[in-house]
Amino acid sequence: MPRKLRDLPEEGEIVMATVERVEDHGAFVTLDEYPGVDGYIHISEVASGWVKNIRDYVKEGQKVVAKVIRVNPKRKYANLSLRKVTDHQRKEKLKEWKREQRAEKLLEMAAEELGKDLDEAYEEAGYKLIEEYGSLYDALERAAAEEGPEPLLKAGIPEEWAEKLAELAIENIEPGRVKIEAYVDLTCPAPNGVEIIREALEKIEEFQQGDVKMEVQYVGAPRYRITVDAPDYRTAEKMVRKAAQAAIDHVEEHGGEGEFHREIEEG
Numbered sequence: 001m002p003r004k005l006r007d008l009p010e011e012g013e014i015v016m017a018t019v020e021r022v023e024d025h026g027a028f029v030t031l032d033e034y035p036g037v038d039g040y041i042h043i044s045e046v047a048s049g050w051v052k053n054i055r056d057y058v059k060e061g062q063k064v065v066a067k068v069i070r071v072n073p074k075r076k077y078a079n080l081s082l083r084k085v086t087d088h089q090r091k092e093k094l095k096e097w098k099r100e101q102r103a104e105k106l107l108e109m110a111a112e113e114l115g116k117d118l119d120e121a122y123e124e125a126g127y128k129l130i131e132e133y134g135s136l137y138d139a140l141e142r143a144a145a146e147e148g149p150e151p152l153l154k155a156g157i158p159e160e161w162a163e164k165l166a167e168l169a170i171e172n173i174e175p176g177r178v179k180i181e182a183y184v185d186l187t188c189p190a191p192n193g194v195e196i197i198r199e200a201l202e203k204i205e206e207f208q209q210g211d212v213k214m215e216v217q218y219v220g221a222p223r224y225r226i227t228v229d230a231p232d233y234r235t236a237e238k239m240v241r242k243a244a245q246a247a248i249d250h251v252e253e254h255g256g257e258g259e260f261h262r263e264i265e266e267g
Contacts, residue, residue, distance in 0.1 A: 002100035188256030
């Protein structure tokens, strides 16, 4: 089953769970993404309003989407709620779950071809990809979009894993729209420097065209965040760099300075 980097869920997190036992006052479950972690759903957390028979709502073996309301780290135990999960959260979680199951299957296929088991696959590649991209599927989708192993190598996994996973991703994943962020620092000491920077930011937004959407947000002097929504990563990367350079060129023409950052290090 798809795994997480952490051993325990966090309060407020939406999780997948399997119902193991149903009793009159609640249901005992296991958390699918957190091996060894059990949970409990009290009858009052099954549905809004009065529940006459809990078995009308949950059954043994059923997969449920639940919200974590309390965690006991020592016992590796969580109290969960079904009624506090919105329809939107449920749909998004099920979508994420199916995507991660698909990605894990590709990881398992790569492991088999490399003579490894799934545990080794996660230790040598899977966890690093999740740490770099947030999910296994997002990492493989990135490789499929760029048609090569470079995004996977960026996560620090061995070349043999990157090559095999990229090959499987290209064969099995159809990339969807992508969204990336980058940053640009702009300063201009001219008397009308504020106006010049405003004009520079407008130049960024001019790169919004067709199916490429561009948004600029103020982060904190002198930094601005550029968000690009595009059909694929290559287009997104190309457009964000072109847009940022246009802004930098504008302020430099007026005696200012600019610098592009693809990522900002936390420090």
